[in-house]
Structures are given as C-alpha cells and as structure tokens.
Amino acid sequence: MAxxxxxxxxxxxxxxxxxxxxxxxxxxLLCFLTYPLGLGVWLGFTDTTIGRPGIFIGLENYIWxxxxxxxxxxxxxxxxxxxxxxVLKFVLGLWLALILxxxxxxxxxxxxxxxxxxxxxxxxxxxxxxxxxxxxxSIISWVLMKWGWIDAPINxxxxxxxxxASVIAANVWRGIPFVAISLLAGLQTIPQxxxxxxxxxxxxxxxxxxxxTLPLLTxxxxxxxxxxxxxTFTDFQLIYVLTRGGPxxxxxxxxxxxxxxxxxxxxxxxxxxxxxxxxxxLLAAILFSFFGLQRRKWxxxxxx
Amino acid sequence: xxxxxxxxxxxxxxxxxxxxxAGPFAVGRAIAQGAGMSFTPEEGASLRLLRWxxxxxxxxxxxxxxxxxxxxxxxxxxQIDQESWEDVRPKAAVAANVGSGPDMVxxxxxxxxQYPDKLVDVTDLATGxxxxxGGWYEGLEGYAxxxxxxxxxxxxxxxxxxxxxxxxxxxxxxxxxxxxxDGFLELCKAMQSNGTPAGFPHGKAVGDGNNYxxxxxxxxxxxxxxxxxxxxxxxxxxxxxxxxxxALYATFIxxxxxxxxxxxxxxxxxxxxxxxxxxxxxxxxxxxxxAMSEIAEDxxxxxxxxxxxxxxxxLHQTSTLSIFDHCQYPEAxxxxxEFMYQPDRMNAWIEGAxxxxxxxxxxxxxxxxxxxxxxxxxxxxxxxxxxxxGYAGPLGPASAGVMADYVLVDxxxxxxxxxxxxxxxxxxxxxxxxxxxx
Numbered sequence: 001m002a003x004x005x006x007x008x009x010x011x012x013x014x015x016x017x018x019x020x021x022x023x024x025x026x027x028x029l030l031c032f033l034t035y036p037l038g039l040g041v042w043l044g045f046t047d048t049t050i051g052r053p054g055i056f057i058g059l060e061n062y063i064w065x066x067x068x069x070x071x072x073x074x075x076x077x078x079x080x081x082x083x084x085x086x087v088l089k090f091v092l093g094l095w096l097a098l099i100l101x102x103x104x105x106x107x108x109x110x111x112x113x114x115x116x117x118x119x120x121x122x123x124x125x126x127x128x129x130x131x132x133x134x135x136x137x138s139i140i141s142w143v144l145m146k147w148g149w150i151d152a153p154i155n156x157x158x159x160x161x162x163x164x165a166s167v168i169a170a171n172v173w174r175g176i177p178f179v180a181i182s183l184l185a186g187l188q189t190i191p192q193x194x195x196x197x198x199x200x201x202x203x204x205x206x207x208x209x210x211x212x213t214l215p216l217l218t219x220x221x222x223x224x225x226x227x228x229x230x231x232t233f234t235d236f237q238l239i240y241v242l243t244r245g246g247p248x249x250x251x252x253x254x255x256x257x258x259x260x261x262x263x264x265x266x267x268x269x270x271x272x273x274x275x276x277x278x279x280x281x282l283l284a285a286i287l288f289s290f291f292g293l294q295r296r297k298w299x300x301x302x303x304x
Numbered sequence: 305x306x307x308x309x310x311x312x313x314x315x316x317x318x319x320x321x322x323x324x325x326a327g328p329f330a331v332g333r334a335i336a337q338g339a340g341m342s343f344t345p346e347e348g349a350s351l352r353l354l355r356w357x358x359x360x361x362x363x364x365x366x367x368x369x370x371x372x373x374x375x376x377x378x379x380x381x382x383q384i385d386q387e388s389w390e391d392v393r394p395k396a397a398v399a400a401n402v403g404s405g406p407d408m409v410x411x412x413x414x415x416x417x418q419y420p421d422k423l424v425d426v427t428d429l430a431t432g433x434x435x436x437x438g439g440w441y442e443g444l445e446g447y448a449x450x451x452x453x454x455x456x457x458x459x460x461x462x463x464x465x466x467x468x469x470x471x472x473x474x475x476x477x478x479x480x481x482x483x484x485x486d487g488f489l490e491l492c493k494a495m496q497s498n499g500t501p502a503g504f505p506h507g508k509a510v511g512d513g514n515n516y517x518x519x520x521x522x523x524x525x526x527x528x529x530x531x532x533x534x535x536x537x538x539x540x541x542x543x544x545x546x547x548x549x550x551a552l553y554a555t556f557i558x559x560x561x562x563x564x565x566x567x568x569x570x571x572x573x574x575x576x577x578x579x580x581x582x583x584x585x586x587x588x589x590x591x592x593x594x595a596m597s598e599i600a601e602d603x604x605x606x607x608x609x610x611x612x613x614x615x616x617x618x619l620h621q622t623s624t625l626s627i628f629d630h631c632q633y634p635e636a637x638x639x640x641x642e643f644m645y646q647p648d649r650m651n652a653w654i655e656g657a658x659x660x661x662x663x664x665x666x667x668x669x670x671x672x673x674x675x676x677x678x679x680x681x682x683x684x685x686x687x688x689x690x691x692x693x694g695y696a697g698p699l700g701p702a703s704a705g706v707m708a709d710y711v712l713v714d715x716x717x718x719x720x721x722x723x724x725x726x727x728x729x730x731x732x733x734x735x736x737x738x739x740x741x742x
Contacts, residue, residue: 049701050397050418064739069732070714135559135567136576157507157562160723244508247561248717263394264510265708266418266701267740 043272050266061273071274073249074257078281080164081253082233085171089228090221092172093179098209100180101187111181118177126241129170133157133242157243160250167251170238179228186220187213226289233282254278341643342432345636350381353640354396354406356389356623359462359585359660366656367644374643380636390510400628407631408640413707414447414692414699416456416626423455424627429638430454433645438667443690447622447699456626457641460654460661463686464515464620465605467586472500472578472602481606485523485548488609492555495578502579503556503571505563506717508710511621512565516581517712518619520545522691523611528706528737529697535738536696537715538730544612546719546726553720561721573599581608583621584659587679605682607689616689620662662686702740711736 010016044061048054065071100111117125132139133156141153156166190213198208236255239245245252245260252260254274262271358364371382385406387395392411399405400422409415416423430448434440440448444458466481473481476494492502504516521527524545530536553560557577560567568580573590580586590600610616627637643649647667654663655673659680663669664687674684694703706712715733718724724732 049705050394052401052419052701068735068739070736134570135562136557136571136574152558155559155562158559163562243562244564246507246564246717248714248721248723261705261709264390265705266393266397267705 040272041276043269044276045273046269048268048272050263050268054269057269061270062277064270065273065277070249070252071257071277074245074252074254074274075277077164077251078233078253078255078278081168081171081235081251082229082285085168085175085232086225086229088168088172089175089179089232090225093176094183094221096176096180097183097187098213100184111184114180115177117174118181122174122237123241125174126170126238129166129173129238130242133166133170157251158247160247163243163247163251167239167242170242171232171235174238175228175232178231179224182224183217183220186217186224189220190216222289226286229285229289230282233278233285341639343429343635343639343642345378345380345639346633349633349636350383351408351631351633351637351640352383352385352406353408353410354385354387354392354399355410356392356412357386359583360588360656360658362655363653363657363660366653370644370649370653371640373649374640377643378636378639380633380640382640399630403628403630406628407633408625408627408637410459410623410625411456413622414694414704416448416624417450417699418701418704420450420455422629424629424631424634424637425453425455426457426627426638426641427452427454429642430457433457433642433665436667437645437647437650437665438669440664441666441687441690443692444622444624444664444687446692448624450699456624457645458664459623459625460657460664461686461690462583462621462623462660463662463683464512464581464583464618465607465682465686466579466581467572467603467605468502468580469500469578469599469602470604472498473604476500481604483609485609485611489548489551489555492552492579496555500578501555501557502552503560503563503568503577504552504580505565505568506553506561506713506720507563507567508713509563509565509567512568512580512582513563513710513713514707515619515621517716518691518693519581519608519617520549520716521712522617522619522695523608523613524548525611525613527696528694528703528712528733529741531696533697533702533741535734535741537734537737541612542730543726546716546729548611549716550720550726561717575599584680584683588658603679605679607682607685616685617691618686618689619693620686620690622690622692623661659683697741705740706737709736709740711740 004012011020043054045056045058046054047057047060096114100107100114104110131137135155135158136153138153138156140156141150144150145153155162157163194212194216195208198212203211234255235253236259239251239253239256240259243251245256249257254277258271258274258278260271261267261274265271355367358367368384371384375381389412392409393415396406396409396411396415397418399409400419403422430440431454434445440458441461444461448454448456448458468481472495473491476491476498478491478494482488482491495501505513506516507513521542525541526539526545527536527541557571568577568582569586569589571577572580572582572586573596584605587600587603587605590596590603593600607616608618625641627634627641631637644653645665650663650665650668651671654661654668654671657673659673659677660683662683662685663671669684674680692699692703693707694700697703711733715729718732719726719729
C-alpha cells in the first residue's frame, strides 16, 4: 500500500485538521483585529497627518498629551461618564429586571417595551435628545415654564455640569435595556426551589436577594457590566450629535477627541495616540470584572 | 430613470440660464468658445470631479448644465461625485496619497496645502483666467497660491453676514445698522434690554462658530501666528478681542455656548433671537416657508462690523478646484476648469447659487444676483472681505488643524463663560497653536 501524500497525512492527522479548521478564524482575527490595532498603536508613535505618511517620533505624542489640559479633561470626562452611567445603568437595570421577574400582568408586553431604547438607532435617539436638551426649544424647559416652576429655559448643554449630567442621562436611558434584559435572563436561571427553601426557613425578601439572587447572578453581572462599561467608555455617537464635546470641551470623551484631532484635524498620529491611551483603561475594566466579580468564593456566598 | 430625468432638467435649466438670445445657439456658442480656449483635451479623455453636496438645487443645475455643455463641446465625459461637505477633506487627502480616484476636487479652505506636491501646477490656467476677468480676489487667491505657484483655482467664497430683524433693531432705537464694533455692542445691549437679543455660537459649530471667532480676533487686529508661522496669539489685540467678546456675550440669549451650526438658525426662525450671523440659507429658510413670511420680510443682512483694525475682515468659507497629479488627462481637466470660468458659464453658476457662492474673479462682481434681492447684497462682499485661515502665517496642515481643533472657538468660549481667565485662555490657545505649527 502506498503511503498517503503529505497533504493527505496532514489533513488526516488530528492536529493538522484542527489547524485547518482554525485557519479562517485566525486569518480573520489577524486581518481585521490584530492588524488595525497594531497599525493604530504604530500610528500613535508617528506624526502622520492625513495626506502625508509620518515618521517615527517615539513618545512625542504622549509627552504632548500628558501636558495637554484638553486631553486630561477628556480623560476625566470619560471616567466620570463611564462610572456614573455604568453605576446608574446597573442599579436601574437590576431593579427593572427584578420587577420584570415578578408575576406581572402583560409581562411580555412590558419586556418588549423595555427593549425599545436599545432598538432605536443611537443616532436617532441622540437627535431626539438633542431637541429635548435644546437651549431654546427644550420640551422639559417648556413644560416647567408652563407650570411656572422656572422662568427661563434650562441651559442643558451650555453649562458644564448640566451638560455632563444631560449626556449621562441620555446614555443611561439608552443603556438600561441591555442591562435589564440580560440580568432578567440571568434571574430566570436561578432555581425557584432555592428561594422557596429560604422562604420556608423564614428568610426575608431582602435576605433572599442578598444571599441567593445576587451571588448566583454575579457571573452574569460580570459579563453584562463588562460589556456595558466598554460600550459606555467608547461612546461616540451620543456626544457627537449632542455637543461635539462642548461646551468648552466639558463633554469631550477620549473617543470624540481622538476623532476630532485625527479626522477633521488631520493629525492621525495624535488621534491614534489618544485612542491607544484608552486601551489601559479598557483592560483594567475587563480585568476587574473577570478577576474581581467572578471569584468563586464570593459567588458562593462567602465573605472576602 | 431618475438620473436621466435629472440630467434633462439640468440641461434645460442650463439653456435657460445661458441668456436671452442664446437659447437655440447655446451649443454652437460653446463650440466657438472651445476654439478660443487655451487648453485642448487629450484624445479620448474623461474626467472625474469630486465635489461637495450642493447647498441649493439651482447651483447644482447650473454646474451640471455647464458641465454638460463642456461635454458637448469637447466630447470629454465628466463624472461628478458628490460627498457631504465634511467628508470631502479626508476623501481628497486619501485620493492624493493613494494616487487614484477623482481627477479633480472641489475642496474647502486650506485643503490643497495639505498635499501641494500631489497637485498639478495650474499657474498658467489661473493666471490666464485672472488676467481675462479683472483679477482674483486677494483672500481667495491666498487659498490657491503657494509662493508663486497656483496649486488650485479659487472657486468661490460662501459668504457669512449678519442677519437681523429690521423692526427689532428700530424698536431698539437704531435707525441704521452700526458699522463699527462699538456701535454694534450698543445695539446688542439695546436689543437685549428690549427682549429681542442677539446670539452667536460659542459651541463647536464648524462654520458659524469659526466665522464668529475669527471675526472677533481679526477685527481687533489679533492673529494666531505671524508671517513666519511663529505663535502670535498672545497680544494686546487678542486681549481686546476677548474683552469685547465677553461684553457681547453678556447681551446674548443664554445657551450660546452649546450651539452647533444649526442652533442659531433655529432660534432666529423661531423668533427667539433677532440678530445672528449666517449664510444666506437662513433667509431662504424663512422665505421658502409661507408661514414665516413675516420674518422673511423683516430680515435684513449686513456685513459684520469693522473693528479697531479699520477694515472688514472675515473668514467665510472658501472652495477651490484642484487637479491631482495622478490625473491622466491634465489638459482636459484644465480645459474643463477654463470652460467653467468663461464669463457666461461662471455668471450662470453664480446666479444659480442665489447668493450662496461669491465670485472668485472681480469681473463677475456685477452679477445680477447681488442686486436681485437686497438681502443678497451683504454676501456680495464676501470675496473682498475674506482673509485666509491661519492669518498671517502660511497655509497648510497646521492652519487647518488649528481650525478643526476649534482652538479659537475654545479660547473665546473659555473666556466668555468664565471657565478660564482671559490670560489663561490665551495661554492655552498659544500652547495648542504652537503644537500645530511646531
């Protein structure tokens, strides 16, 4: 019997076939994820502008950014935006999920309605918020003025504090459904018998929530909140439509500043450096959720 | 199907625009013009032009009709691709870099200076057109000329002017519009106390915000950099400009620091403000809406007031035409541009643009569009009062970057909102400008 050819042997072997099956995914990852990321990191070390290839300038972009108050303002804004919006989304989303997990009339209808903010394209809902927050035509200001509560329209997007609160509110509105529906799915995996047993033992509903629901929900929470934090941290559309980073950069996020410097401003190198500067924060968020929230002991109800 | 109908409409509009007697002879005249022109297209040439999406249908119709006439006269097909105005810059830059794509681009501001060595030298064409038509306006020429070489052909200025409610100005005790900055401040104060305030954007409004910020700085004699590109923002003139901006800001309707480009239009049309600066589009938004005829009849336009610098200086918006050096048919491209600038072609286009586009050549200043409606008049001066971005320094990626990064807009906004002191706002702007001009 003739020995099978090289290719046939390769395909026939366990490892060879596995390699072949992995190849498409690997090529995809390399071409569409690793290469762009690598290129972005490289651009951050050059002075590339639109229309002119750059030369390697080492850390110059980062040195400049470290001394740039606008950049640090955007870092502060991004952290504030992410933290406040994520906490609010988590608390409100969990609350909604718990309510929806109860026996409610027309439960499915409510669940469908909850999803709406998530279904509407972000740019459209952002445009709606743009009108809601308009400095002259805000519906909120209008109603409050009709009621005689205020005399002048609220300066939603003009005052730095108000502008930050406004964009966070819009982001929370949009992000709640994702958290609520995902946590609701998680809640439904918790066996009812545990709750019943605890109830028989005389546990209050707060104790049942604290000792049964929450620990069993943590793996889901970890995943959901990781995604939620990542979405929030990299938000762009909402800011771009509502304020473009104004007033006076009070709502500039790292993503919007990166775009402004790189594309309209033409400073691709610097824009890439700002984008790269987001990576450590994102990694930290991921590591925290995976190593912090997914600890077995905590999930099983033990203390730290 | 729709394409064909559109082309047909454009063609008929062009015939109508060519003039009273020209009707049936339009094609014949075009050929006659072709004979007198200095550039002969290469055999079998075809062209692609990348342009910004037109603001008014009349402008697009006139441009396309002129293009159609060029094709009929020379046999050169011209494909016109439209991009939204914010996307022209990156697209053109990529085309220049990669060396393929459109042959010509209708771009904004200092774009040609981002890739000057990727453009065809059009000095012969531009000099010829200038000599034949009374010369280029200085500011527009600045956007097209690097040292002694034309790297682009100036196309137009998209004018910016003050739009105000005449009755509200009169009610505030002013019979005529003040021409200087001091009188203007008084007017704004009076209008504010009358409950009909002014409003200029201090937010990230690409067009209106930059126009206002540059006028504030330049009218007081300030400049971002000097002739050598050295930072020159830290000056008594800039301080005066900021103090003036603060005084003016105090008279505005609240909320202007959040305004993007459209907000002043909205507030004006809703009667919330009675004075702002804008393109002629503001007037047309009112004039085209029967419900707003009252506002439309009350609108007057005037150039922004003259400051201590003693002359009318504004940024406006500029567009130029340039030819990429990867174009296979540079002679055809030059012939196309030359054709489009022939007096009756150019005049038809300017007229079609109904005061959006101000002529690049002085000979076209008597275009009937400027006198057809008193509202248009202020926009006729756009090319004359225009000063290139990044004054007094050279144009290039640095000047473009400073504007795109809203350095001046931010400087004024920081100071008027009290977020930074005048000195800190200037220092911050100086740092950012220095970075771009390093």
